[in-house]
Amino acid sequence: MKLTDCELRKGDMRSAYGNALVELGTINNDIVCVGADTTDSIKTKKFGDQFPERFFNIGIAEANLVSIAAGFAIAGKTAFASTYAAFLPGRCLDQIRNAICYPSLDVKLVVSHAGLTVGPDGASHQQIEDLSIMRSIPNMRVLAPADSVSVFKIIKNIADIQGPFYVRLARPSSEIIYDDNDSEFQIGKANILQDGSDITIIGCGLMVYKAIKTAKILKEKFHISARIIDSYSIKPLDSNLVIKAGQETGAIITVEEHNIIGGLGSAVAEVCSESHPCFIKRVGVRDTFGESARDSELNILLEHYGLTEKEIERAVLSTIDKLKK
Amino acid sequence: MRYLDLKRKIQEIRINAIEGIAEAGSGHPGASFSAAEIMGVLYFRELRHDPSNPTWTGRDYFINSKGHSAPGYYATLAVAGYFPKYEMKDLRKFGSRLQGHPVRYSKLLEHHSVPGVEYSGGSEGIGLSVSIGIALANNIDNKDNNVYVLIGDGETNEGQVWEAAMTAPKFKLDNIIAILDRNKIQQDGFTEDIMPLDPVRDKWVAFNWNVIEINGHKVEQIMDALNKASEVKDKPTIIIANTVKGNGIKHMANNPQWHGRAPHNLHIPLLIEELEGEILIAPSIIAGEKENYEEKIKKVERGGADIIHLDVMDGIFVPNVTFLADTIKKLRPITNIPFDAHLMIEKPYDHIEEYINAGCDIITIHAETCDNEKFCYIREKVMSAGISLGIAINPQTELPEWAYSYLNDIDVIIVMSVNPGFSGQKFIPDITSKISNLNRTLKVKGYKGYIEADGGIDASTVQRVYDAGARIMVAGSAVFSNSDINTAILQLKHKTNVTLERNLLKKADENSVRKDWIVARKHILIPVANELGIEDEINRL
Numbered sequence: 001m002k003l004t005d006c007e008l009r010k011g012d013m014r015s016a017y018g019n020a021l022v023e024l025g026t027i028n029n030d031i032v033c034v035g036a037d038t039t040d041s042i043k044t045k046k047f048g049d050q051f052p053e054r055f056f057n058i059g060i061a062e063a064n065l066v067s068i069a070a071g072f073a074i075a076g077k078t079a080f081a082s083t084y085a086a087f088l089p090g091r092c093l094d095q096i097r098n099a100i101c102y103p104s105l106d107v108k109l110v111v112s113h114a115g116l117t118v119g120p121d122g123a124s125h126q127q128i129e130d131l132s133i134m135r136s137i138p139n140m141r142v143l144a145p146a147d148s149v150s151v152f153k154i155i156k157n158i159a160d161i162q163g164p165f166y167v168r169l170a171r172p173s174s175e176i177i178y179d180d181n182d183s184e185f186q187i188g189k190a191n192i193l194q195d196g197s198d199i200t201i202i203g204c205g206l207m208v209y210k211a212i213k214t215a216k217i218l219k220e221k222f223h224i225s226a227r228i229i230d231s232y233s234i235k236p237l238d239s240n241l242v243i244k245a246g247q248e249t250g251a252i253i254t255v256e257e258h259n260i261i262g263g264l265g266s267a268v269a270e271v272c273s274e275s276h277p278c279f280i281k282r283v284g285v286r287d288t289f290g291e292s293a294r295d296s297e298l299n300i301l302l303e304h305y306g307l308t309e310k311e312i313e314r315a316v317l318s319t320i321d322k323l324k325k
Numbered sequence: 326m327r328y329l330d331l332k333r334k335i336q337e338i339r340i341n342a343i344e345g346i347a348e349a350g351s352g353h354p355g356a357s358f359s360a361a362e363i364m365g366v367l368y369f370r371e372l373r374h375d376p377s378n379p380t381w382t383g384r385d386y387f388i389n390s391k392g393h394s395a396p397g398y399y400a401t402l403a404v405a406g407y408f409p410k411y412e413m414k415d416l417r418k419f420g421s422r423l424q425g426h427p428v429r430y431s432k433l434l435e436h437h438s439v440p441g442v443e444y445s446g447g448s449e450g451i452g453l454s455v456s457i458g459i460a461l462a463n464n465i466d467n468k469d470n471n472v473y474v475l476i477g478d479g480e481t482n483e484g485q486v487w488e489a490a491m492t493a494p495k496f497k498l499d500n501i502i503a504i505l506d507r508n509k510i511q512q513d514g515f516t517e518d519i520m521p522l523d524p525v526r527d528k529w530v531a532f533n534w535n536v537i538e539i540n541g542h543k544v545e546q547i548m549d550a551l552n553k554a555s556e557v558k559d560k561p562t563i564i565i566a567n568t569v570k571g572n573g574i575k576h577m578a579n580n581p582q583w584h585g586r587a588p589h590n591l592h593i594p595l596l597i598e599e600l601e602g603e604i605l606i607a608p609s610i611i612a613g614e615k616e617n618y619e620e621k622i623k624k625v626e627r628g629g630a631d632i633i634h635l636d637v638m639d640g641i642f643v644p645n646v647t648f649l650a651d652t653i654k655k656l657r658p659i660t661n662i663p664f665d666a667h668l669m670i671e672k673p674y675d676h677i678e679e680y681i682n683a684g685c686d687i688i689t690i691h692a693e694t695c696d697n698e699k700f701c702y703i704r705e706k707v708m709s710a711g712i713s714l715g716i717a718i719n720p721q722t723e724l725p726e727w728a729y730s731y732l733n734d735i736d737v738i739i740v741m742s743v744n745p746g747f748s749g750q751k752f753i754p755d756i757t758s759k760i761s762n763l764n765r766t767l768k769v770k771g772y773k774g775y776i777e778a779d780g781g782i783d784a785s786t787v788q789r790v791y792d793a794g795a796r797i798m799v800a801g802s803a804v805f806s807n808s809d810i811n812t813a814i815l816q817l818k819h820k821t822n823v824t825l826e827r828n829l830l831k832k833a834d835e836n837s838v839r840k841d842w843i844v845a846r847k848h849i850l851i852p853v854a855n856e857l858g859i860e861d862e863i864n865r866l
Contacts, residue, residue, distance in 0.1 A: 071454065094448050094451075
């Protein structure tokens with residue numbers, strides 16, 4: 001897997017989503033898109049501009065939104081339903097469970113503004129429970145891409161796979177991790193971004209970039225060789241790859257912009273503890289609500305809630321220390 | 326589907342539903358029964374669908390949003406042929422395809438669902454939104470298929486219903502026809518006590534829907550509303566179907582206790598007898614004072630007639646002249662109550678097309694005017710027009726041998742209890758045993774249609790013919806000699822009810838459930854206890 005030089009380019013996940021939808025719409029007449037008064041922000045409007053007859057703004061009515069998407073799927077369409085992460089998994093859990101997941105309908109829930117990095121809007125909008133909620137519904141698959149390249153490719157992938165998906169995007173521009181041409185994202189797989197033997201760091205979403213940066217520091221300052229895995233597919237999880245990493249490096253640090261309960265860290269701990277238990281340390285929001293911060297203060301916000309390179313570094317060092325004893 | 330055949334199918338839906346619920350020991354009889362006519366009309370009269378090809382792309386969609394009416398929904402699908410009726414006994418059992426609430430059928434869920442189910446119900450308030458998605462998809466594909474969605478009145482407590490109510494008019498979805506099962510009862514009690522819904526009509530009008538309000542137990546009103554809905558452009562339609570929860574079984578009707586309770590298995594034969602015991606009163610408009618037929622039709626419509634009996638007499642077959650097909654055609658637009666045309670004419674064979682085109686729902690011809698060949702011709706014409714076919718026999722006539730080979734196609738047999746020709750004649754007592762013998766013979770031969778008693782039926786004779794097996798009662802003078810037609814009709818129904826209750830008690834004895842039955846049905850039996858002679862027994866309980 002070829003990686004780009006992370007520092008060079010930034011990409012907007014939402015635009016990548018919008019562009020992917022337009023491409024899908026061009027080649028597949030059965031793609032429809034429904035929005036809930038956030039279509040400009042989420043860039044699904046791009047699809048709407050191109051295909052107005054297949055684009056529907058339902059207004060601020062999310063339960064209605066996802067149920068209408070279910071109706072489209074019943075009539076043979078592949079429906080993308082999008083709004084902010086804060087308003088789908090919780091507010092529409094029942095509709096997602098009963099109307100979409102139970103009959104395993106072809107509905108793709110793609111949400112943006114997940115995690116603390118929503119920033120100024122505060123805790124009401126900082127969705128940090130969605131991975132946990134969505135993961136527990138049978139038939140649902142849960143994805144959290146790390147950059148705009150993976151968003152684009154993942155959206156195009158899932159359009160061809162029947163059944164429900166929950167895809168979580170972040171509001172801020174992401175550093176570009178992946179090369180456009182030479183990267184692959186299969187559902188149920190994870191990508192090893194960098195090999196290492198002393199410890200494994202598994203991340204998802206925006207935290208993958210922070211893991212890569214941390215790995216550099218670990219190498220330079222502490223001569224620690226960290227294996228970095230992008231687990232964009234949280235359900236199904238790439239269990240083999242995760243278990244093997246635990247076996248080979250002895251310990252795993254998980255990093256996610258999510259509550260440490262029920263998300264990526266839990267998924268990793270579940271599979272490891274059942275086959276090859278190893279030491280696992282979860283980095284994430286420690287079961288608390290977030291708060292507002294201006295965009296210029298995002299780093300302070302993340303630092304306060306333990307979502308920085310420094311925090312990952314601390315987790316790695318304390319873990320290695322513990323294992324030595 | 327022919328009117329009387331449809332009525333029988335709806336009975337079959339109720340019977341299959343209640344048998345399934347009793348066997349399961351739980352389920353929702355109330356909601357299944359309030360929607361039985363709605364589902365029956367949809368599946369046997371309205372929907373474009375194919376039970377042998379459930380995913381046919383040309384089908385109309387039916388979304389059963391009020392998922393707790395599952396037993397009635399499953400029974401409808403079974404009667405329509407989507408799966409074998411015997412599976413109803415597996416309702417709600419482990420390993421059954423008939424889950425407590427309906428599950429959308431797919432390869433993935435084939436062990437938990439049956440073909441034909443489009444939508445997983447159970448969580449309330451979602452189905453109307455889902456229908457919007459289907460309707461929008463049909464518009465994208467330029468398909469003219471409709472989406473019919475059944476919603477409950479308790480269900481409309483859910484806010485999402487009103488989100489959807491706002492959305493469908495935005496997209497001008499005239500391909501959505503919602504039907505509100507307005508039975509006024511939800512789990513905890515009456516809807517207006519739990520969460521008032523009225524003025525429900527005004528609400529939907531304010532949300533910019535085309536609103537049609539009907540009696541949801543009258544199939545002709547449901548069909549009429551559906552026809553009107555399909556003519557409306559650029560607006561969704563909601564049919565507010567005023568219904569009675571538990572309709573069909575008197576002690577369950579309008580009783581919140583029966584929202585989600587199963588009857589005892591031993592009560593089932595009694596419940597079936599009650600369901601099959603429903604009678605239809607058919608006032609004959611040639612009776613009474615000479616006034617115009619339009620007036621009389623309007624009067625009996627207001628008075629609660631089930632069907633309208635039209636005595637067609639040509640002065641040749643009978644010594645009297647009333648009216649012919651042209652008059653029926655003129656009368657047709659006045660009402661949507663089914664027209665029961667009884668052709669007392671010498672040559673029905675020559676005129677059958679005229680009566681088909683006049684808008685009759687039931688056409689009955691006299692056995693005396695036919696032979697096998699002629700009847701066969703008439704039968705084909707009448708049936709292919711979707712009209713119920715009947716055969717009538719005079720007091721001295723027995724049902725001819727050749728008629729027995731058409732029992733599957735005959736919806737009604739009129740047994741004349743006077744010599745036809747004039748109204749106001751006296752009932753011939755011997756007819757009772759004729760009906761009862763005929764009924765027995767027909768049952769053995771698997772006849773599913775009705776027996777109709779015609780001539781001299783009034784409060785003093787109706788119980789006898791009911792007991793003998795007649796379920797359609799032509800009432801002439803008995804209705805029109807009373808200044809209040811509604812009272813006259815109710816009196817006839819009351820009389821047959823008493824007979825029914827007596828028969829049910831007899832059956833309760835046979836099944837050793839008399840005490841239990843009287844307890845369950847106490848509030849129904851108290852008003853007729855005197856006539857049944859069970860006052861002391863009830864007082865002791």
